Amino acid sequence: MRWDFASVFDNTDALLVGAVGTLRIFAICLVLGLSLGLIVGLGRYSRNRLLHIPATIFVEFFRNTPVLVQILWFYFALPILLPFQISPLAAASLGISLNSAAFSAEIYRGGIQSIETGQWDGARALGMRWGQAMRRIILPQALKRMLPALTNRAIEIFKMSTLASAVAYVELLQQGKLIASLNYNPIEAYTAVAVIFFVFLWPLVQFSYFLERRLRRDE
Amino acid sequence: MAYQWDFSPVLANAPLLAQGLANTLKVTGTALVCGVALGLVLALLRLSPRRFLSWPAGFVIEVFRTTPPLVQLFWFFFALPILVGIEMTPFVAGAVTFSIQSASFFAEVFRAGIQSIERGQWDGARAIGMRHDQALRRIILPQAVKRMIPAFMERAIELMKTTTLIATISYADLLFAANEVSQKTFRPLETYTVVALIYFVVIFLASQVARLVELRLARSGESTVH
Numbered sequence A: 001m002r003w004d005f006a007s008v009f010d011n012t013d014a015l016l017v018g019a020v021g022t023l024r025i026f027a028i029c030l031v032l033g034l035s036l037g038l039i040v041g042l043g044r045y046s047r048n049r050l051l052h053i054p055a056t057i058f059v060e061f062f063r064n065t066p067v068l069v070q071i072l073w074f075y076f077a078l079p080i081l082l083p084f085q086i087s088p089l090a091a092a093s094l095g096i097s098l099n100s101a102a103f104s105a106e107i108y109r110g111g112i113q114s115i116e117t118g119q120w121d122g123a124r125a126l127g128m129r130w131g132q133a134m135r136r137i138i139l140p141q142a143l144k145r146m147l148p149a150l151t152n153r154a155i156e157i158f159k160m161s162t163l164a165s166a167v168a169y170v171e172l173l174q175q176g177k178l179i180a181s182l183n184y185n186p187i188e189a190y191t192a193v194a195v196i197f198f199v200f201l202w203p204l205v206q207f208s209y210f211l212e213r214r215l216r217r218d219e
Numbered sequence B: 001m002a003y004q005w006d007f008s009p010v011l012a013n014a015p016l017l018a019q020g021l022a023n024t025l026k027v028t029g030t031a032l033v034c035g036v037a038l039g040l041v042l043a044l045l046r047l048s049p050r051r052f053l054s055w056p057a058g059f060v061i062e063v064f065r066t067t068p069p070l071v072q073l074f075w076f077f078f079a080l081p082i083l084v085g086i087e088m089t090p091f092v093a094g095a096v097t098f099s100i101q102s103a104s105f106f107a108e109v110f111r112a113g114i115q116s117i118e119r120g121q122w123d124g125a126r127a128i129g130m131r132h133d134q135a136l137r138r139i140i141l142p143q144a145v146k147r148m149i150p151a152f153m154e155r156a157i158e159l160m161k162t163t164t165l166i167a168t169i170s171y172a173d174l175l176f177a178a179n180e181v182s183q184k185t186f187r188p189l190e191t192y193t194v195v196a197l198i199y200f201v202v203i204f205l206a207s208q209v210a211r212l213v214e215l216r217l218a219r220s221g222e223s224t225v226h
Helices: A013-046 A049-063 A067-081 A088-113 A117-125 A130-167 A173-183 A184-217 B007-012 B014-047 B051-066 B069-084 B091-114 B119-127 B132-169 B174-185 B188-219
Strands: none
Touching: A013 A049, A013 A088, A013 A130, A013 A173, A013 A184, A013 B119, A013 B132, A049 B069, A049 B132, A067 B132, A067 B174, A088 A130, A088 B069, A117 A130, A130 A184, A130 B014, A130 B132, A130 B174, A130 B188, A173 A184, A173 B069, A173 B091, A184 B069, A184 B091, B007 B188, B014 B051, B014 B091, B014 B132, B014 B174, B014 B188, B051 B091, B069 B091, B069 B119, B069 B132, B119 B132, B132 B174, B132 B188, B174 B188
């Protein structure tokens, strides 16, 4: 068997389109997932039952079902209840974002809980309200501790973005499939896709190792 | 007009879904057993002081932790068979992919567990005349494994969720059965909802067991690794 990457290089355009698609859905899910996760995490942290219970149900449901099932549910099932169609991008983004929100909510909650009560007391002594203390005192400190875990979430989101190909959203893996079927070169096409993902993700993974080491040293 | 929910066509296909669930458990079980065994081997190789052993093991672990599992699955199903000239069924491709993929995560759990055991245990074993592998098997691993149980269970649950990817290469797991039933009955809403709930029940129960075990270990004063 002779490797022939020429047929892959001839399709650089298609791979570029795929890379843009991957980065687009990654950015959407990163922003939506991590910001919604903060809201849900605050709900989980809250002692108010009206906030705590719905947040808990949300977290348990989305953590305990596979993300591919969630994506397919949003794509095939949800439109039945809605008066409009759902695009592959919307379905995949919904599934991945809500799934990531559930996982990151637990990171936020753990981070906030890890801050000593003295910090809250100090903020209150300065006359800060709950929201001010959270925003100015607690979150900035907690964020530092959460950074490695949140970076890992970002890596997971990047990897999960490939699942969007299951609903035919145009991203790298989907383009790899297309190239493989047009040129009968699955070995080269899928190897190229794997290498591209590795190149994107490796620096991110190294960065997360660095953050973990730094956190362990600082604490 | 409000949508009329009707679960009866889905329930009529319960045997198909049950078969799907059985297949999901089959893939998960196979990959779990192979993944744990391979994970231990990878961890021991990675911890080896010999570079020609530790370096390739580290490479495999990094590659499989860093690339998306779906890309790995496609590579094993569509590319590898051509490369080595053997037919691969979707089950075999899935089992191989998920075994190596989970092994690379299990390897890091094993490594953390083994490294968490105090040096004194190694010294003690050596003092009573044990060789390296004897000390590892009789002294270090039994203690390390206990600390790794929570992390193991967490990974096992992740593995079960990952196996849904096998539906994309047409292996008849629970998610693939959902696809089939929804096309047969024209009831995607009910079908996917039921299937999501089945996954939820199985995975939620598994997580609760994991949580109980972790609490028990914590109460007995056992430190754990993640």
